Amino acid sequence: MSRNLILGLSAAVLTAGLAAPALADAGDTIKTIVDRGTLRCTGHNGSYLGFAEVDDAGKWTGFDIEFCKALATAILGSPESLQIIPVSWAQRFPALQSGDIDVIIKVTGWTMSRDTELGLQFSRPYFIGPTNILTRTELGAETAADLEGGVFCINAGTSIERIVADYMGARGIQYEALNFEKAEELRSALYGGRCDALAGFGPFLAATRFNAPNPDDFVIMDEVLALEPEAIATRQGDDNFVDVINWMVSGLLMAEENGITQANVDEIRANPPSASVERLLGVSPGMGDRLGLSNDWVYNVIKAVGNYGEIYERTVGQDSPYKLPRGKNHLWSDGGLLYSLVLD
Amino acid sequence: MAVALAPPATDDNLMAWARRRLFSTWLDGLITVAFGALMIWAVARIVDWGVLDAVWTVAEKDRCREVDGACWSVIGARGRLILFGLYPHDEHWRSTLACIAIILTMGFSCIPKFWGLRRLPALWVAGFAIFILLMYGGILGLPVVRTEQWGGLSLTVFIFAAVVVIGMPLAVVLALARRSPLPVISGVANVIINFVRSLPLLAILFTAAVVVPFVVPDWAQGDKLVRVTLAFALFFACYQAEIIRAGLQAIPSGQEEAASALGMKYWSRVFDIMLPQAFRNSLPSTINQFVITFKETSIVTIIGFFEIMASGNAAVGTGEWVSQFVEVYVFVGAIYFAFVFGLSRYGAYLERRARLTHG
Numbered sequence: 001m002s003r004n005l006i007l008g009l010s011a012a013v014l015t016a017g018l019a020a021p022a023l024a025d026a027g028d029t030i031k032t033i034v035d036r037g038t039l040r041c042t043g044h045n046g047s048y049l050g051f052a053e054v055d056d057a058g059k060w061t062g063f064d065i066e067f068c069k070a071l072a073t074a075i076l077g078s079p080e081s082l083q084i085i086p087v088s089w090a091q092r093f094p095a096l097q098s099g100d101i102d103v104i105i106k107v108t109g110w111t112m113s114r115d116t117e118l119g120l121q122f123s124r125p126y127f128i129g130p131t132n133i134l135t136r137t138e139l140g141a142e143t144a145a146d147l148e149g150g151v152f153c154i155n156a157g158t159s160i161e162r163i164v165a166d167y168m169g170a171r172g173i174q175y176e177a178l179n180f181e182k183a184e185e186l187r188s189a190l191y192g193g194r195c196d197a198l199a200g201f202g203p204f205l206a207a208t209r210f211n212a213p214n215p216d217d218f219v220i221m222d223e224v225l226a227l228e229p230e231a232i233a234t235r236q237g238d239d240n241f242v243d244v245i246n247w248m249v250s251g252l253l254m255a256e257e258n259g260i261t262q263a264n265v266d267e268i269r270a271n272p273p274s275a276s277v278e279r280l281l282g283v284s285p286g287m288g289d290r291l292g293l294s295n296d297w298v299y300n301v302i303k304a305v306g307n308y309g310e311i312y313e314r315t316v317g318q319d320s321p322y323k324l325p326r327g328k329n330h331l332w333s334d335g336g337l338l339y340s341l342v343l344d
Numbered sequence: 345m346a347v348a349l350a351p352p353a354t355d356d357n358l359m360a361w362a363r364r365r366l367f368s369t370w371l372d373g374l375i376t377v378a379f380g381a382l383m384i385w386a387v388a389r390i391v392d393w394g395v396l397d398a399v400w401t402v403a404e405k406d407r408c409r410e411v412d413g414a415c416w417s418v419i420g421a422r423g424r425l426i427l428f429g430l431y432p433h434d435e436h437w438r439s440t441l442a443c444i445a446i447i448l449t450m451g452f453s454c455i456p457k458f459w460g461l462r463r464l465p466a467l468w469v470a471g472f473a474i475f476i477l478l479m480y481g482g483i484l485g486l487p488v489v490r491t492e493q494w495g496g497l498s499l500t501v502f503i504f505a506a507v508v509v510i511g512m513p514l515a516v517v518l519a520l521a522r523r524s525p526l527p528v529i530s531g532v533a534n535v536i537i538n539f540v541r542s543l544p545l546l547a548i549l550f551t552a553a554v555v556v557p558f559v560v561p562d563w564a565q566g567d568k569l570v571r572v573t574l575a576f577a578l579f580f581a582c583y584q585a586e587i588i589r590a591g592l593q594a595i596p597s598g599q600e601e602a603a604s605a606l607g608m609k610y611w612s613r614v615f616d617i618m619l620p621q622a623f624r625n626s627l628p629s630t631i632n633q634f635v636i637t638f639k640e641t642s643i644v645t646i647i648g649f650f651e652i653m654a655s656g657n658a659a660v661g662t663g664e665w666v667s668q669f670v671e672v673y674v675f676v677g678a679i680y681f682a683f684v685f686g687l688s689r690y691g692a693y694l695e696r697r698a699r700l701t702h703g
Contacts, residue, residue: 043648044658044661045645045646045647045648045649045650045654045657046645046654046655046657046658046661047657047658047660047661047662048661049661049662049663049666050663053658053661053662054425054430054655054658054659054661054662055662056421056422056424056425057424057433058424058425058428058429058430058431058432058433058495059433060430083490083492085492085648086430086492086648086649086650086654087647087648088645088646088647088648090550090646091550091553091554091646091647091648094554094555094558095554095648097558098554098557098558099557100557100568184669187666187667207663207666210663210666211663211666211667213409320663321662321663321664322663
């Protein structure tokens with residue numbers, strides 16, 4: 001199934017849907033969640049490597065799933081009160097608008113058309129998705145320019161096609177594109193030596209490299225062709241819910257900045273090193289009552305899923321099979337683009 | 345005087361048979377040798393890959409990178425995910441029993457003894473009641489499992505069975521309505537059939553799953569799985585109606601006229617004279633439609649249901665097993681094959697039976 005067809009279909013459905021009067025009330029999503037006792041969050045129809053996967057026992061795991069858990073814990077106090085609803089890419093926006101799910105946490109880029117025309121409200125980005133190039137180690141290429149005249153394998157019908165064309169066009173680098181419909185075909189072509197390089201979403205490249213017959217034959221270049229900020233999407237017009245999500249992301253980052261981990265959170269809570277950590281973990285009020293949550297919600301979240309860095313390393317980073325370098329997803333103090341908001 | 349011809353050669357031994365059938369001319373011999381070699385090569389490659397060079401157990405999975413053959417460890421590690429989808433791990437026995445219940449129901453309804461206007465519906469109501477009771481739970485101390493968590497083989501089989509069971513009577517009604525002499529009735533049936541047939545199945549299912557919640561008030565929406573199954577059944581019915589109509593048209597019009605002349609009422613003419621023959625006439629196309637429907641159940645993955653193809657994709661969608669997609673596809677393919685092959689054998693049996701009883 002081509003991504004274009006799905007997108008077109010979902011756009012058509014959405015147009016039909018938006019014209020109809022029965023849009024789910026954006027109203028008070030948190031109240032709906034609390035009344036229901038569960039948060040309905042996005043899964044995947046199958047699995048999306050590293051972000052939403054199903055383990056051997058049929059349980060959801062992955063980077064996005066951890067954020068769903070964090071949000072469920074923030075609002076309801078326990079990661080157990082999370083319902084993962086499997087939805088396809090095409091289905092995610094209509095499913096949110098119809099109230100089938102409360103929130104989209106599904107590697108969803110914050111784009112202008114989604115923000116304005118689809119009636120979505122985005123949180124601050126929680127993941128910076130890079131488009132990178134994977135190449136054969138033996139070619140010794142350091143930058144895209146070194147791959148002049150080479151064959152690029154690209155997933156047909158995706159935004160990657162456009163990103164590569166723009167990037168290489170702007171730099172006047174000639175290349176030959178070889179398009180494939182399915183990820184499996186793309187991988188076989190690469191392993192079989194039909195292409196010199198594979199351009200794609202960073203996490204996908206990491207998985208491709210990990211699964212190569214010999215992973216050392218391939219290397220992911222540092223060069224970033226494009227960045228896509230992935231954000232959490234909600235229905236337009238529920239400011240308080242967006243506030244909670246923004247501070248949830250911020251709380252995870254603040255915990256990492258302050259060295260608070262799943263393992264030491266109890267200890268730090270018992271002896272908070274500073275007034276802001278005291279407030280963050282709910283020893284003193286301020287973090288919860290101003291959002292309509294319990295004051296110790298960040299403590300509960302850290303206890304349940306750990307801080308941002310821990311989530312990252314466990315699901316897509318060094319402790320996962322993918323070993324995706326953190327790159328731009330480091331804290332600003334480590335050379336990345338992530339920072340927490342100011343807790344005053 | 346006529347020359348007496350020798351009787352046709354009989355294949356009294358294997359050599360004679362082979363000489364006559366496979367090597368009668370040098371060209372035949374060449375083709376036999378070439379294709380024979382090709383077959384042996386292909387079979388050898390498959391056996392090599394699937395059996396001799398394969399890694400079988402989960403414990404040995406680290407060897408998968410080294411060998412050229414299949415890595416069946418993936419089935420051992422992820423098999424339950426493929427077969428049960430997102431169904432809670434501790435409740436898999438329920439899904440197994442439910443799946444067996446629906447397969448038995450399908451099996452029983454293939455036996456001519458159960459064909460009857462009372463027996464067949466009773467059988468299906470019982471079969472579906474057991475299935476839903478086991479899968480959904482909520483009574484007898486079984487925890488509730490919401491339909492979003494249903495998955496794997498039992499979901500595939502359930503969707504197929506429900507679509508056929510709901511779609512078949514609907515198809516009969518549509519086919520009869522389309523032949524009705526009353527223009528309003530035939531017109532309505534005509535519009536429904538042509539409208540539904542001109543839409544892709546994907547669009548219909550997407551509408552049922554995603555658009556309906558926008559236009560229908562909450563209390564009337566029902567469960568997503570129910571909506572999707574009903575929409576699928578409607579789609580099936582529109583195709584099947586045309587197949588049945590073809591079967592009806594193959595019956596000489598004199599039969600119905602003769603029945604009318606004998607004073608038989610409409611329903612009696614339909615159920616005793618027309619439909620039995622129509623079903624027999626349309627048997628090959630009906631089996632064809634069943635097979636297509638079984639395979640098309642995999643489309644529900646696009647609206648987030650974890651039928652067996654989606655759970656197969658989920659099974660390979662983790663870092664550890666990404667390379668084993670061929671093995672998983674072979675496994676899922678074998679399951680599809682078992683069902684579809686069973687269906688075609690059953691169709692062949694029905695055709696033999698129809699010939700025997702109505703020579």
